[in-house]
Amino acid sequence: MKKTLSGAVGLIALLTIWQLAALKYNSVLFPGPYEVIKSWLDLFKDGSMTEHIKTSMLRFAIGYIVAAISGIVLGMFFGWFKKLWNFFNPVIQVMRPISPIAWIPFIVLWFGIGDIPAVVIIFLASFYPVLLSTIAAVGRVDKIYLKVAQNFALTRFETLTKIVLPASFPQISTGLHQAIGTGWVFLVAGEMIGSQSGLGFLIIDSRNNLRPDWLLAAILTIGIIGLLLDELIKWIEKQIYIKWGATEKHEG
Amino acid sequence: MYIEVKNVSKDFKQHGQIFKALSDVSLDISKGEFLCLLGPSGCGKTTLLNAIAGFDKISSGSVKIDGQEVKGPSARNTTLFQNYGLLPWRTVQSNVELGLESRKLAKIEMHEISDKYINLVGLDAFKKNYPHQLSGGMQQRVAIARALAVDPEILFMDEPFGALDVITRANMQDEITRIWQEYKKTIIFVTHDIEEAVYLADRIVIMAPNPGRIKAVIKVSLGRGRDRDVKEFFNIRDNILDIFEMKNHDAIEYFL
Structure with a gap:
């Protein structure tokens, strides 16, 4: 309760300062909160904001889910066959620090423009955290679970699906959490290349139309959705930890 | 014999040195027997259990169950661990x-x-x-x-009650005795608790470390539904303490 109150106070203070600052400048350069919120509501009213959000969320969902599934599957594989991972590890370590944005020229060359570049960029941004956390998680599965699997004569495949995956899931979920953040950050970049819709496109479009109020409305929307996504995955993570019997989050 | 352990040795390499966890251990266990492996830590009792259960490969010798060489864990036997291993x-x-x-x-x-x-x-x-x-x-x-x-035909129990408080532990000992009597499983039970061994076992295999070996095998001829505070119980316990050289007359060097 107290936390919510402090948050509200902070928010009101920010809006006040913003409004006061905006009075000093030309609204074409720096629109105030009143204008921005008004334009924001207008964008909702004519339905364009809802469309942009829907499009962006869909692209994000596809990129993220493909990254999550492939990251977990490959992570399980490499975590299990550790020797094989030793071959791939250096390659991944070189690839990982490259910003997905650096790939944009190639992405456009290979995939053209439209929905796919955004999806690919979100994929690239989300994939590595999931992959690496899964590999680490599989390596840390308590040996006793593997003994139990042997004990009850589970096949290798059963051991992976019934023991290793659920046992490492709390730690994998940490990677999934990290990935949702980075993936969302790169959504804007992805949608700036040749998209004709989405929140990233709205930013480019606002610039071309000299509408800083739309620009800020788009930025706010991205921030708010990012926050909601984070809260959602935090909640899911908490449920996982509760079900797995860990009262609080602890890694390793 | 149902379970035949013949001249089993198990070596570990540690910092280039060979550590003998088990040295020439032989033991026969009959079907339906409640056997306790008793000893201090490092005596190889868990190693021996794992060798019979098929979790650990042995360096030499042979382990046979029902005439068949043990090559790995089998679905016919199950193991209970100290930390339960529940999912x-x-x-x-x-x-x-x-x-x-x-x-x-x-x-x-x-x-x-x-x-x-x-x-x-x-x-x-x-x-x-x-x-x-x-x-x-x-x-x-x-x-x-x-x-x-x-x-399963055999239950392997690796200090299964080691993490429990004394009262719960006593209850669990009664419980496992009851289950053993009802289902006639062969039970191989590792413990370092002398009274637990005397309370549960048909036979107690007493082991000693460096190298891990069998020091003595004691038959417990008390009936079931055992009393923990009768003379016969104490006699067996004293006998074991003697074997471990833990009785006072052996400790006299401490006063020098």
């Missing part, structure tokens, strides 16, 4: 059903079996609970139910 993401019921799932039983049959063993250990009210919602003793009961559900 925290599964309910009590689905933990108990873990070993049954590969048998292609109908759901109802599977539930019938799991219900039977959950009732046996007195946890019927908790079958939808998760392990972390249960006390240590209850968790070990779940592990016992899970082990029994696959109807």
Whole structure:
């Protein structure tokens, strides 16, 4: 309760300062909160904001889910066959620090423009955290679970699906959490290349139309959705930890 | 003999030095016997258990169960661990059903079996609970139910009650005795608790470290439903203390 109150106070203070600052400048350069919120509501009213959000969320969902599934599957594989991972590890370590944005020229060359570049960029941004956390998680599965699997004569495949995956899931979920953040950050970049819709496109479009109020409305929307996504995955993570019997989050 | 351990040795390499966890151990165990492996830490009792259960490869010698060489863990035997090894993401019921799932039983049959063993250990009210919602003793009961559900011939128990408080521990000792009498399993039970061994075992195998070996085998000829404070009980315990050289007259050097 107290936390919510402090948050509200902070928010009101920010809006006040913003409004006061905006009075000093030309609204074409720096629109105030009143204008921005008004334009924001207008964008909702004519339905364009809802469309942009829907499009962006869909692209994000596809990129993220493909990254999550492939990251977990490959992570399980490499975590299990550790020797094989030793071959791939250096390659991944070189690839990982490259910003997905650096790939944009190639992405456009290979995939053209439209929905796919955004999806690919979100994929690239989300994939590595999931992959690496899964590999680490599989390596840390308590040996006793593997003994139990042997004990009850589970096949290798059963051991992976019934023991290793659920046992490492709390730690994998940490990677999934990290990935949702980075993936969302790169959504804007992805949608700036040749998209004709989405929140990233709205930013480019606002610039071309000299509408800083739309620009800020788009930025706010991205921030708010990012926050909601984070809260959602935090909640899911908490449920996982509760079900797995860990009262609080602890890694390793 | 049902289980034949012949001249088994097990070496570990540690910092380039060879450490003899087991040295030339031979032991016969008959079907339906309750056998305790007793000794201080480092005496190789768990190593011996793992060798018979098939978890550890031995360096030399042979282990045979029912005439067949042990090559790896078998679904015919199950092991109970000190920290239970329950899967925290599964309910009590689905933990108990873990070993049954590969048998292609109908759901109802599977539930019938799991219900039977959950009732046996007195946890019927908790079958939808998760392990972390249960006390240590209850968790070990779940592990016992899970082990029994696959109807094993041998139960290996590696200090299964080591993490429990004294009272719960005594209850669990009664419980396992009752189950053993009812189901006639062969039980091989590792412990470092002398009284626990005297209370439970038909025979106690006393082991010593450096290198891990069998020091003595004691037959416990007390009837079941044993009393912990009768002379016969103390006699056997004293006998074991003697073998471990833990009695006062041997400790006289401490006063020098």
